[in-house]
Amino acid sequence: MTTTAPACAIPVAGDAVPEEELVARATAAREALGNRLVILGHHYQKHEVIRFADVTGDSFLLARRGAEATEADLVLFLGVYFMAEAADILAQPHQRVILPDLTAGCHLAECADIFTVNDAWEQITAHLPGRTIVPLTYMNSGADLKAFVGRNGGAVCTSGNAERAFRWARERGDMVFFFPDEHLGRNTACRLGMAPTAPVVWDPRHADLGGIAPDRLTASEIVLWKGFCNVHTAFTVRQIEETRAAHPDVTVIVHPECPYPVVEAADEDGSTEYIIRRLGEMPAGSTVAIGTDWNLVDRLRLQHPDKTVFCLKEDLCPCVTMNRITLPKLTWALESLAAGEVPNVVTVDDGMARDARLALDRMLTL
Numbered sequence: 001m002t003t004t005a006p007a008c009a010i011p012v013a014g015d016a017v018p019e020e021e022l023v024a025r026a027t028a029a030r031e032a033l034g035n036r037l038v039i040l041g042h043h044y045q046k047h048e049v050i051r052f053a054d055v056t057g058d059s060f061l062l063a064r065r066g067a068e069a070t071e072a073d074l075v076l077f078l079g080v081y082f083m084a085e086a087a088d089i090l091a092q093p094h095q096r097v098i099l100p101d102l103t104a105g106c107h108l109a110e111c112a113d114i115f116t117v118n119d120a121w122e123q124i125t126a127h128l129p130g131r132t133i134v135p136l137t138y139m140n141s142g143a144d145l146k147a148f149v150g151r152n153g154g155a156v157c158t159s160g161n162a163e164r165a166f167r168w169a170r171e172r173g174d175m176v177f178f179f180p181d182e183h184l185g186r187n188t189a190c191r192l193g194m195a196p197t198a199p200v201v202w203d204p205r206h207a208d209l210g211g212i213a214p215d216r217l218t219a220s221e222i223v224l225w226k227g228f229c230n231v232h233t234a235f236t237v238r239q240i241e242e243t244r245a246a247h248p249d250v251t252v253i254v255h256p257e258c259p260y261p262v263v264e265a266a267d268e269d270g271s272t273e274y275i276i277r278r279l280g281e282m283p284a285g286s287t288v289a290i291g292t293d294w295n296l297v298d299r300l301r302l303q304h305p306d307k308t309v310f311c312l313k314e315d316l317c318p319c320v321t322m323n324r325i326t327l328p329k330l331t332w333a334l335e336s337l338a339a340g341e342v343p344n345v346v347t348v349d350d351g352m353a354r355d356a357r358l359a360l361d362r363m364l365t366l
């Protein structure tokens with residue numbers, strides 16, 4: 001993966017400009033670009049930038065929508081780095097993907113890197129000769145990890161199709177190696193009827209077999225990477241208990257990146273798209289506590305004034321990296337594009353993109 005501008009190429013004086021002026025400037029630049037530009041906005045983005053999005057959604061949906069906007073040669077992603085990479089992997093040859101702040105990463109995605117995953121793969125396959133191991137990576141992973149699973153017969157999955165992906169992988173092999181989210185992996189294994197303790201957890205800080213006893217690894221069917229999202233692991237069972245005590249009629253919905261005990265204690269769990277859909281289905285007067293990023297929950301609260309909607313952890317910090325995309329940076333990116341410069345282009349190397357696309361295409365066949 002390469003980029004065409006240094007990570008420091010972001011405006012630092014923008015915060016001094018009044019918000020109304022930034023909105024007016026961003027709007028003018030966006031209008032000047034017309035159909036040449038499509039703006040994709042992830043659900044966890046701040047209000048101040050998501051209002052400029054032509055399409056909102058989860059990372060995979062957005063990457064596809066960018067590629068479908070064939071009249072656009074510029075795809076501006078309001079999200080984090082792995083999402084912009086995915087958009088570039090699926091992009092048309094004439095499209096370039098722009099991320100207004102190249103430092104907008106993802107804690108979860110960065111829990112696994114190609115070097116430690118390669119090392120784990122070599123150790124597991126050497127320990128289990130003759131076994132068919134199918135690697136699966138969550139969408140929240142680098143392009144190099146998506147390419148790794150593509151090369152090794154595996155697939156990408158999202159939080160919305162993880163159960164189908166695990167079934168698919170188990171039909172093809174006798175072990176699933178899933179990274180980087182331990183919690184989504186365990187919650188998915190439980191949905192398949194396994195005990196929460198059945199999967200083994202590979203800790204990359206351990207040099208030997210990820211800290212797993214050799215006989216346990218031999219006996220296991222699912223190996224999970226010890227990675228987590230720092231937003232979704234902030235939710236606890238105690239918060240659910242206290243919420244139920246304060247609101248006896250509450251429905252608690254959490255994201256499957258939350259730890260298993262939280263998912264088990266909640267009424268429902270599902271992807272961001274699931275949470276948005278469920279809110280729409282619920283009758284007026286419903287009380288709903290949601291365990292996912294604060295920006296999305298706050299937007300849902302505003303969109304459903306007939307319901308009581310709140311975050312399961314009221315003082316939750318929004319995802320820090322998602323929030324790196326600010327109105328000043330978006331304005332700077334739009335004005336640069338309107339002036340004929342294309343800053344902060346995210347590019348995945350052709351070979352890596354080809355292998356990663358294999359893994360994404362396999363997901364589409366699930």
Ligand code: SF4
Pocket residue numbers: 044080105106107108109140229230231232293319320321322
């Ligand atoms: S909320 Fe979690 S998974 Fe999503 S971008 Fe932030 S750190 Fe990554």
